[in-house]
Amino acid sequence: MVKTHKSSSSTLQNILFRKAEDLNLSVALPPEEAYIGSPENFNRRFILGDDGKRLYNIMASHMKFETWKGNDIQEVMAPDAKYISVLRNPATQYESMYTYYAWKSTRYMVELSTFLKTPEKYMTIYEPEKPYVAGRNPMTFDNGLDARKLEEGDPRVDKFITELDQRHHLVLIAEYFDESLILLKDLMCWTIYDVIHFTMNSRSRESLVETSSIDEDAILKWNWADVKLYSHFNKILWEKIANYGEKKMASEVAHLREMKKNLTKECIGTTINNGDKRVWYPQGIKINSYIVNTHARRKHLCGQLTRPEHGYLNLLRERVLSVNQLTSG
Numbered sequence: 001m002v003k004t005h006k007s008s009s010s011t012l013q014n015i016l017f018r019k020a021e022d023l024n025l026s027v028a029l030p031p032e033e034a035y036i037g038s039p040e041n042f043n044r045r046f047i048l049g050d051d052g053k054r055l056y057n058i059m060a061s062h063m064k065f066e067t068w069k070g071n072d073i074q075e076v077m078a079p080d081a082k083y084i085s086v087l088r089n090p091a092t093q094y095e096s097m098y099t100y101y102a103w104k105s106t107r108y109m110v111e112l113s114t115f116l117k118t119p120e121k122y123m124t125i126y127e128p129e130k131p132y133v134a135g136r137n138p139m140t141f142d143n144g145l146d147a148r149k150l151e152e153g154d155p156r157v158d159k160f161i162t163e164l165d166q167r168h169h170l171v172l173i174a175e176y177f178d179e180s181l182i183l184l185k186d187l188m189c190w191t192i193y194d195v196i197h198f199t200m201n202s203r204s205r206e207s208l209v210e211t212s213s214i215d216e217d218a219i220l221k222w223n224w225a226d227v228k229l230y231s232h233f234n235k236i237l238w239e240k241i242a243n244y245g246e247k248k249m250a251s252e253v254a255h256l257r258e259m260k261k262n263l264t265k266e267c268i269g270t271t272i273n274n275g276d277k278r279v280w281y282p283q284g285i286k287i288n289s290y291i292v293n294t295h296a297r298r299k300h301l302c303g304q305l306t307r308p309e310h311g312y313l314n315l316l317r318e319r320v321l322s323v324n325q326l327t328s329g
């Protein structure tokens with residue numbers, strides 16, 4: 001999975017990590033924190049415990065793809081691996097990113113609405129040459145094309161989108177996440193049970209910054225390549241839904257939502273927005289996470305559905321390290 005920033009990728013990651021845990025699949029993991037090598041380009045030496053020849057079933061952490069040459073990621077993935085990503089409406093994605101990473105005090109030094117009046121100016125002064133998260137067209141960047149300096153309409157973006165379309169088996173859309181997950185289940189020959197999820201890494205209401213329609217227009221203009229990328233894959237998603245059958249889709253989405261509702265009742269005791277040791281909080285940002293109901297503590301699925309990214313990374317890392325110890329001992 002290409003883990004695109006602030007686009008519901010942690011929720012998708014939770015689904016994949018659950019599968020890895022239950023089926024004991026090999027997962028390419030960062031040795032610490034949440035990035036594999038980034039801001040350096042992807043290289044297998046950044047994978048925890050890699051022996052130079054292992055093939056992985058799952059890779060679902062943030063990393064930096066400069067290109068999709070076919071000799072980097074493909075080299076480490078199992079031959080029948082499916083390539084997926086997720087995109088979100090650039091207007092909401094950009095606000096989430098700017099606020100979550102506190103760019104008003106850590107990068108561009110101004111509020112989002114001020115930045116949006118003359119973004120080129122702030123970009124020229126403050127944008128790092130090699131960022132973890134790009135300040136312009138971030139979802140295009142995460143998927144492998146640095147379009148921070150490309151003029152609107154640059155044909156390299158169209159070419160990139162065409163290539164990406166050939167590369168990715170499925171691009172999920174955050175606004176139609178449940179529909180996207182039904183397609184994922186179909187692609188992977190899973191059951192609906194496999195794609196149940198609770199929303200991960202969402203900001204608490206008080207950590208959202210309201211944007212005006214002027215701001216939103218400015219975000220869309222500034223992130224023109226992301227707008228193209230999103231529009232393209234949103235269209236593809238709806239074509240896939242039509243092929244799947246709209247009636248069948250609606251009935252499965254309803255089933256998924258019903259199962260989610262029941263599991264929410266069963267699993268979640270409380271939702272908290274700070275002080276959870278399994279969560280990474282950027283300074284001053286409140287992130288929702290779930291504490292399992294006392295009576296559901298022994299229920300494996302409840303533990304999995306409520307385990308935030310860093311909790312899962314630590315659990316899977318321990319597993320990799322103990323297997324490596326056994327095989328080298």
Ligand SMILES: Nc1ncnc2c1ncn2[C@@H]1O[C@H](COP(=O)(O)OS(=O)(=O)O)[C@@H](OP(=O)(O)O)[C@H]1O
Nearest residue numbers: 005006007008009010011096174177199201202203
């Ligand atoms: N299903 C669904 N639909 C729409 N939006 C969703 C969904 N699931 C998660 N989210 C929102 O995605 C934001 C978190 O994205 P990521 O998990 O990709 O963030 S991160 O890059 O890994 O930090 C975060 O956005 P904000 O709350 O606006 O910050 C989540 O609320």
